[in-house]
Amino acid sequence: MxxxxxxxxxxxxxxxxxxxxxxxxxxxxxxxxxxxxxxxxxxxxxxxxxxxxxxxxxxxxxxxxxxxxxxxxxxxxxxxxxxxxxxxxxxxxxxxxxxxxxxxxxxxxxxxxxxxxxxxxxxxxxxxxxxxxxxNGKLDLLRAEALLSVIQAGSDRAWRQAQHDLEGRLGEAVADVEARALKVLAELEGWIDFPESDLDAKSREWITAEIAAVCDRCGELAGSFRHGRAMASGIAVALVGAVNVGKSSLLNALVGVERALVAPSPGTTRDWLEVQTVWDGVAVTLIDTAGLRDAPDPVERRGIELGETRVAAADVVVVINDGTSPWDDGARFGERALITRSKGDLGGDARGALVTSAKTGDGLPALRQQTLALAGIADREGSEAAFVTTARQHGRITAARDAFAAAYEVWVTKRPPEVVAIELRAGAHALAELRGVEVGERVLDEVFARFCIGK
Ligand SMILES: Nc1nc2c(ncn2[C@@H]2O[C@H](COP(=O)(O)OP(=O)(O)OP(=O)(O)O)[C@@H](O)[C@H]2O)c(=O)[nH]1
Ligand SMILES: [Mg+2]
CATH class of the missing domain: 3.30.1360.120 (Probable tRNA modification gtpase trme; domain 1)
Structure with a gap:
């Protein structure tokens, strides 16, 4: 081949x-x-x-x-x-x-x-x-994945991201890192094959800087997964809180239709429900849950349990306090929690939480915006960069980053160049796999392209 x-x-x-x-x-x-x-x-x-x-x-x-x-x-x-x-x-x-x-x-x-x-x-x-x-080499793997995303895109931004990837945006970014890694590898291979011509200080410095840069770039791309996945697959946002705090009212206000039942009596929502919507071009699944309380009724208890399973998988958990039930700080949801104070039109202490009102609509734009930010979705300017969007891509870019980090470590601790080369090769291989290209022949091409005949 x-x-x-x-x-x-x-x-x-x-x-x-x-x-x-x-x-x-x-x-x-x-x-x-x-x-x-x-x-x-x-x-x-x-x-x-x-x-x-x-x-x-x-x-x-x-x-x-x-x-x-x-x-x-x-x-x-x-x-x-x-x-x-x-x-x-x-x-x-x-x-x-x-x-x-x-x-x-x-x-x-x-x-x-x-x-x-x-x-x-x-x-x-x-x-x-x-x-x-x-x-047949008509498409690389990344573009094949992008093609699938174009077809499946559920929102405007998912579609635009997929079209960028279909043009080869991610592929180019990965190919660029890969080429840099292969250049370093070629330099090292040359040294391994001809150890008598020792590396000068400048080459050493260059190798150190390049391995670090390649590792950083892979880390950056790996870090883009949160955004990329959220854009491509959409995000799930759960509304939780004690009974009667206004979860269902908030859901209705956020989607603009009366989707969930609202009533003054606590325990109105007994079964979680999902509604699809789009915020700033991103597909959002909103999940309304049964209000939390020590429910004597086994049906209500089961409803709460089922909701908890769904909340566990949500990207963002909007924790709702109405100022009358005991304050819920949402600590159990860690970084996924967005703490809010509902029924803002009634006044009262908000304890620094985001104030919303389903009745007047106050605070809803801020709630949408903070939710997207918490889900790792960059603003529109940031969305022109290359993003990793699938678990396969994330797995490969992470493997590459780890291999380059290991290469850096063995290089700066002055281990034999063969050991550094092994790690670099592993990193380049992971990148090649990411693009769906095998690397063996290309390393050789790079190596020999840098030699003059007879050396
Ligand atoms: N003034 C005011 N009342 C609200 C607001 N949001 C909800 N309510 C009232 O609060 C009561 C409970 O609202 P729901 O939306 O059913 O609350 P919930 O959290 O879904 O309740 P459960 O499903 O029983 O857990 C209703 O009487 C609503 O009209 C708000 O923003 N302002
Ligand atoms: Mg409800």
């Missing part, structure tokens, strides 16, 4: 696209009624199969749309379609791809799909087209 330099993803050997040994097909558009529906086919027999469905010769299919009738294997007409073909490697998957654009609708598309399957294609696994695109 040869691997290209820079931010371009891997290409397979011999510059030939990897053709999966079978041809896969799927309905590429959403299920249900729709103006148009697409059946996509990819693999070595894609064009031949779609040509057979259309009763035409394969060479007649090209990137130009062609109008025709799709036929079932039995020969009966299924639907009038537009069809086109993209020949490998110039396609999304890097394989031969052909598409049938028919009328939308579940039955129609199932019939078109059957026409393709009956001629020898296999139904694609989830994500298989993208997986083939990655295998």
């Amino acid at each position: 040869t691997i290209s330099a820079g931010d371009q993803p891997i290409r397979s050997a011999g510059d030939q696209p990897i053709q999966g040994d079978d041809t896969v097909a799927a309905i590429a558009t959403a299920a249900g009624p729709g103006g148009v529906g697409i059946v996509r086919v990819s693999g070595p027999r894609a064009i031949e199969i779609v040509a057979a469905v259309l009763h035409v010769e394969p060479p007649t299919l090209s990137r130009e749309l062609r109008l025709g009738w799709a036929h079932a294997a039995s020969g009966t007409r299924v639907d009038q379609v537009l069809a086109f073909a993209m020949r490998a490697p110039a396609s999304f998957t890097g394989e031969d791809v052909a598409e049938l654009q028919g009328h939308g609708g579940t039955q129609n598309l199932q019939a078109l799909l059957a026409a393709v399957i009956d001629r020898g294609a296999r139904i694609a696994e989830p994500g298989e087209f993208t997986r083939r695109a990655v295998a």
